[in-house]
Amino acid sequence: MHKKFNIDFVGKRKIFFTISIVMVAFSILSTFIFGADLDIQFKGGTIITYVYDGELDCDRFVNDAKDVLGGIGVKYTTGVDFSTGKNNIQLSLTSNSGLSSDKQFELTNTLTEKYSANAIELIESSDVSPSSGREFFLKCIVAVILSLIVLIIYIAIRFKNIGGWLAGICAVIALLHDCIIVYGTFIVCQMPINANFMAVVLTILGYSINNTIVIYDRIRENAKLYGKKKTREENVNLSINQCLTRSINTSVTTVVAMLAVTIVSTIYGVTSIISFSLPVMVGMIAGTYSSVCLAAVLWCFFESKKKSEKTPNKTADVKQA
Numbered sequence: 001m002h003k004k005f006n007i008d009f010v011g012k013r014k015i016f017f018t019i020s021i022v023m024v025a026f027s028i029l030s031t032f033i034f035g036a037d038l039d040i041q042f043k044g045g046t047i048i049t050y051v052y053d054g055e056l057d058c059d060r061f062v063n064d065a066k067d068v069l070g071g072i073g074v075k076y077t078t079g080v081d082f083s084t085g086k087n088n089i090q091l092s093l094t095s096n097s098g099l100s101s102d103k104q105f106e107l108t109n110t111l112t113e114k115y116s117a118n119a120i121e122l123i124e125s126s127d128v129s130p131s132s133g134r135e136f137f138l139k140c141i142v143a144v145i146l147s148l149i150v151l152i153i154y155i156a157i158r159f160k161n162i163g164g165w166l167a168g169i170c171a172v173i174a175l176l177h178d179c180i181i182v183y184g185t186f187i188v189c190q191m192p193i194n195a196n197f198m199a200v201v202l203t204i205l206g207y208s209i210n211n212t213i214v215i216y217d218r219i220r221e222n223a224k225l226y227g228k229k230k231t232r233e234e235n236v237n238l239s240i241n242q243c244l245t246r247s248i249n250t251s252v253t254t255v256v257a258m259l260a261v262t263i264v265s266t267i268y269g270v271t272s273i274i275s276f277s278l279p280v281m282v283g284m285i286a287g288t289y290s291s292v293c294l295a296a297v298l299w300c301f302f303e304s305k306k307k308s309e310k311t312p313n314k315t316a317d318v319k320q321a
Contacts, residue, residue, distance in 0.1 A: 069107065
């Protein structure tokens, strides 16, 4: 039996709008507070991957690598090499010109000698061009913009009976809200902006718009069912409350799954997965919030404002007559 809610979402819109504005503002300001950490894909450099046996003090390993490389920036991620089953550590070395073969040879020899007990072995080394990363990022941005335009057109056609164009624009505003919060999560958690960032954004866009369309669909059905018996505000509140149980259940199920992935990845030190699962978890919570508390409520607010702007004009015409 689904629990019945009776929350006045439209009446509490100022609270919801304020919460969203604060979260979005903080996410944007976090860039200046913490600084955006661009991945090597956008800076250029060299990626070197080693496999090893046993336990490895990764922080000490990286510090030893820095001593050999001098002023070159070094970051690392850990994981498991699926071909050998061994643990691996991937060093990202920021350098516009890449790392020379002599320097790579010196680095590998030094680390192999210092960590002989771990049987350090170089399995891959590749230079990364910053231009290819920027090109990938720009293509993803274009894909997101085009998808948002298509969404507006789709919602405008499907929900034309309830002011489709405005509903589409409000849905896109809610999606942008989610994307900015995901961005803020990467910045606050000091995660590099990389391919995982775009993967998370695209995942959240699909998840959030699905919730929003379900609510819009219920608003349209209730508008047909009740007609003028219910005001627009009453219809929006009723529709959101009817979809609330479904939205909460879907969100909790997915967030719990991502939480489990995050915990396991943290225990085993698989940072490459954490930089996907943690932002997805935050983004899904934000997506549920924006679908329930923002999209339809914002649409209702703008529709009411349009109506109030037209009413005085009609009144003035009557007086003149």
